[in-house]
Amino acid sequence: MTTSDIANLDKQNYMNTFGERIPVSFSKGEGIHLYSDSGEVYTDFLAGIAVNAVGHSHPAFVKAICEQAQNLLHVSNYYYMKQQALLAEKIVSLSAADKVFFANSGAEANEGAIKLAKIYHYKKGNSQKYEIITLKNSFHGRTLATVAATGQEKFSAPYHPLTPGFLYVPANDLTAFEAAVSDKTCAVMLEMIQGESGVHPLDLDYVKSVYEICKEKDILFICDEVQTGMGRTGKLFAYEHYGIEPDIFTLAKALGGGVPIGAVCAKDFAASAFAPGDHGSTFGGNPLACAAALSVFDIFEKENLVENSRIVGEYFVEQLKALAENVPCIKEIRGKGLMIGIEFTEPIAGDMKHRLFERHYLTGATATTLRILPPLIVTKNDVDQFMKILKEIL
Numbered sequence: 001m002t003t004s005d006i007a008n009l010d011k012q013n014y015m016n017t018f019g020e021r022i023p024v025s026f027s028k029g030e031g032i033h034l035y036s037d038s039g040e041v042y043t044d045f046l047a048g049i050a051v052n053a054v055g056h057s058h059p060a061f062v063k064a065i066c067e068q069a070q071n072l073l074h075v076s077n078y079y080y081m082k083q084q085a086l087l088a089e090k091i092v093s094l095s096a097a098d099k100v101f102f103a104n105s106g107a108e109a110n111e112g113a114i115k116l117a118k119i120y121h122y123k124k125g126n127s128q129k130y131e132i133i134t135l136k137n138s139f140h141g142r143t144l145a146t147v148a149a150t151g152q153e154k155f156s157a158p159y160h161p162l163t164p165g166f167l168y169v170p171a172n173d174l175t176a177f178e179a180a181v182s183d184k185t186c187a188v189m190l191e192m193i194q195g196e197s198g199v200h201p202l203d204l205d206y207v208k209s210v211y212e213i214c215k216e217k218d219i220l221f222i223c224d225e226v227q228t229g230m231g232r233t234g235k236l237f238a239y240e241h242y243g244i245e246p247d248i249f250t251l252a253k254a255l256g257g258g259v260p261i262g263a264v265c266a267k268d269f270a271a272s273a274f275a276p277g278d279h280g281s282t283f284g285g286n287p288l289a290c291a292a293a294l295s296v297f298d299i300f301e302k303e304n305l306v307e308n309s310r311i312v313g314e315y316f317v318e319q320l321k322a323l324a325e326n327v328p329c330i331k332e333i334r335g336k337g338l339m340i341g342i343e344f345t346e347p348i349a350g351d352m353k354h355r356l357f358e359r360h361y362l363t364g365a366t367a368t369t370l371r372i373l374p375p376l377i378v379t380k381n382d383v384d385q386f387m388k389i390l391k392e393i394l
């Protein structure tokens with residue numbers, strides 16, 4: 001099948017939720033590289049939007065999935081599911097959470113977090129505490145509750161009436177946050193670095209103050225770590241940069257390294273609100289997804305990927321900041337670890353993304369910000385090569 005055969009088949013049969021796709025189809029991935037059907041090599045500086053943290057088709061990861069698939073793909077509801085128990089233990093041992101629940105995507109993990117926050121207050125006899133504060137320009141998913149949680153009209157406009165109870169405040173504005181808090185406030189849900197809106201980190205003081213208010217008023221503090229989690233920002237979880245421990249946080253994307261899995265992770269006092277029958281998932285936490293995620297953690301440890309993300313990320317940002325001094329159309333370099341945004345003074349990020357693609361680099365773009373999210377195995381040498389191409393294009 002040629003790429004245009006695939007495009008035609010796709011146009012005829014697949015719902016067009018994406019728009020015009022770049023005419024290339026990939027059939028193989030290896031490390032930070034992708035190979036097109038026609039055998040051309042591309043460098044992946046997007047990692048499936050922060051998914052392929054361990055790189056494409058990492059041999060140990062592939063082996064773990066194959067071995068699991070040979071033994072058992074799926075079983076639901078039985079108690080002794082080794083992979084699920086081991087993965088929950090792993091996340092608990094490395095994070096602020098005491099308990100974990102597995103879902104199948106980021107949106108589904110956020111749905112679980114929202115339900116957990118609501119049921120926590122409900123079981124305390126306070127069902128009037130149902131409002132959830134999120135941020136303008138946030139992104140929390142595409143399901144009905146998460147699209148309502150998402151503070152961007154462009155995602156929610158066609159789906160009114162939205163799930164009620166969400167309030168949106170501007171990021172890093174403590175006065176606006178305080179004004180939104182009331183006796184009805186159930187939870188606050190934040191991305192420590194807003195990803196989809198163009199890599200916007202929250203201020204340290206802002207997060208600390210919001211956290212203190214939450215503690216004071218029995219408001220659950222939820223971090224959406226779907227994009228920032230799993231080493232992306234140079235720490236295993238982005239909340240670690242802020243010196244706080246969220247009551248609930250969610251994971252997905254890189255957790256499964258390409259196999260769909262999400263997680264709702266919570267402190268015991270919140271997690272215990274879920275009793276048997278209150279929530280569930282057929283596929284959530286199946287042996288294949290959990291074996292994949294366990295292998296991701298294993299590779300992270302063996303290859304020091306969180307540390308690599310921090311070191312190579314710092315180097316990357318240094319190089320970009322030095323470049324920005326001589327390029328007037330670059331407005332700002334933002335990011336932590338390997339979650340990096342280059343904001344331009346004009347809406348040219350889409351054009352930059354296309355030009356980089358012509359030079360065989362995959363990146364992402366909002367109108368004004370080029371998003372760079374390479375696999376966490378990337379080296380300083382890979383960064384140097386990218387910088388050379390970026391300079392030529394600029």
Ligand code: PMP
Pocket residue numbers: 049105106107108110139140141142191195196224225226227228252253
């Ligand atoms: N939360 C954040 C912060 C995200 O970036 C995304 C995906 N871009 C989601 C939630 C939704 O994840 P999924 O697409 O797996 O549902």
